[in-house]
Amino acid sequence: MNQEIKTLTISIYTENNIGLLNRISAIFQRRHINIESLTTSQSEIEGVNRFVIVVNITEDQAKKIMGQFEKQIEVIRAYYHTDEETIYTESCMFKIKSSLLFEEPQIQNIIKDSGTRIVTVNKEFFVLEKSGRRNEIESLRRDLNVFGIMQFVRSGRISVTKEEMKITEMLSAFNNQ
Structure with missing residues (x-):
């Protein structure tokens, strides 16, 4: 057993x-x-x-x-x-205020270091997409949470x-x- x-x-x-x-x-x-x-x-x-x-x-x-x-x-x-x-992998998306992309250089480093992809950018917000293990996604979420996340969604495992x-x-x- x-x-x-x-x-x-x-x-x-x-x-x-x-x-x-x-x-x-x-x-x-x-x-x-x-x-x-x-x-x-x-x-x-x-x-x-x-x-x-x-x-x-x-x-x-x-x-x-x-x-x-x-x-x-x-x-x-x-x-x-x-x-x-x-x-296996999971995917996620983050929606964040666009002003932060230009006002907070740290966010650009987080994006580059985490292998995150920018899906779209407009005047109000930008959207990031990342695929990886859950611990990688959770780490990215903690890093971005400091700046404020407007929306977050994570897929189930594939x-x-x-x-x-x-x-x-x-x-x-x-x-x-």
Whole structure:
């Protein structure tokens, strides 16, 4: 029994049906598991979506909920992976008053040093975009917070596995039914 709590990335490959998100979140809710982030998009196979959900649970808990996910009619397959088994990133955007870009030279250094990209600049505000690990994004947020952030948004995790996943063949077979 592996009882150590880990950050796990759960990938759920599904048909795109209404109400599935509610049923997936209910599985976590019944077990009092908090979802750290959730992203959904089309997968590598047309007509098949992929949920990427980050949770802090034990591998034993993960194994149990994989079975619950796969009982859902629209779920084709569910997997979980540790951080060491995946390549992952998040994205964020910051909206900041334009005057600060010119009045605070420190902001220009923060932008340059953090690898942040300026998306747009107008008279009232400018928007920054950054992709990276959550700790990098949080560090940037702390640095910019000193100057005042008008708006901030961060995406959920997106990830791919380091090892080849056999899901592509399974999804191809599913798609050709």
